[in-house]
Amino acid sequence: MNDRKECDKKLTFDTKKQAKAAAVQAKWERDVDLKIYRCKKCSYWHLATEYKI
Numbered sequence: 001m002n003d004r005k006e007c008d009k010k011l012t013f014d015t016k017k018q019a020k021a022a023a024v025q026a027k028w029e030r031d032v033d034l035k036i037y038r039c040k041k042c043s044y045w046h047l048a049t050e051y052k053i
């Protein structure tokens with residue numbers, strides 16, 4: 001359950017589509033490349049900077 005708490009701190013998306021949209025928006029707004037990935041712990045989608053994954 002501690003793992004789940006970690007996920008709560010992150011942006012969480014129900015669908016890949018939503019995560020993708022957020023990543024595109026971040027690229028526009030802040031020029032950052034974010035990766036979207038499906039979390040094995042919570043089974044939702046998160047965004048991550050490449051070096052953090």
Ligand SMILES: [Zn+2]
Pocket residue numbers: 007039040041042043044046
């Ligand atoms: Zn997660």
